Amino acid sequence: MNVAQARRLLSVTEEDDLHSLKKKYRQLMNTCHPDALGSEEPEHIRRAQEINEAYQLLKNHPHAFDSMWKPQGKTRPERKRPTWAGVVNERAFCERNVYLYYTMETEEGHPYYCAARGKYLWEPKEEDFQLFLISIHEVVKELMEHTDKTMAVRSRLFQYLAEQFIEPVKVLRKIEKPVRLDQEGREIYRFRAYLKEDRQHPLREKMLLYPKAFQGSRILVQDKNGMEYGHLSFEDDRIYFCIIPLLKEKLARVKMEVRDRKVIFYFRLEKEAEQYRIPDRNLEIAKLLTKG
Secondary structure (H helix, E strand, O other), rough: OOOOHHHHHHOOOOOHHHHHHHHHHHHHHHHHEEEHHHEEEEEEEHHHHHHHHHHHHOOOOOOOOOOOOOOOOOOOOOOOOOOOOEEEOOOOOOEEEEEOOOOOOOOOOOOEEEEEEOOOOOOOOOOOOOHHHHHHHHHHHHHOOOOOOOHHHHHHHHHHHOOOOHHHHHHHHHHOOOEEEOOOOOOEEEEEOOOOEEEOOOOOOOOOEEEEEOOOOOOEEEOOOOOOEEEEEEEHHHHHHHHHHHHHOOEEEEEEEEEEEEEEEEEOOOOOHHOOOOOHHHHHHHHHHHOO
């Protein structure tokens, strides 16, 4: 989508400013949103995405309200964004920024810059994980700019958006190596995790633990009797975003055993994990953004 198309979609003229742009955006979202229409049709979801994309483009464009951007008149070519040779998830709800660290010291406020913007999947060998998280937090902030949603809703939106930009099997294989293969050739990974100990329910050597629930990017565990022992903490935060989507889809199995007051977390990829597809969360995201 270019500036002229965005202006047409939101009915923006050179007489508008940022305040009136926001007003038109809210009015369109309130009338075209899938929930407002009582519809879950893909075309209505796409319409909401287009409205949001147009708003984000105009809000951040330095010449969004200039007369030279009239759809009927002469247009000035937009400055090309840097190219990024990354894989794209065309079904993602919206675009995100791809950030890279500067290779030398700079006087900029941040030690990183925006290398590209698009529906790019996270590439762990190219894009630092913390910068990836920053890009997702920025998208959440942009999408919820005109809402007063609770922190729980924002957290869920963050989770849905992050899922759209991560291929867990491919990422897992890039950041970790399996410790072995089982007799059927399935990959087995080994991670070290931690639990905050409770004096009333201390961890016992060689006791087994089991997943009880997935809460956002956290795993709540219990023993064989159903006693909860809290949420696991991994040494590498990237692991959560790889293993939880696969466990939810039953494409992996785990075994957890306490050793030396730590939890040894064995993670086995099932053969069906190769068929994992990034879930389409656009309807859930659209509902979270519904006003009210």
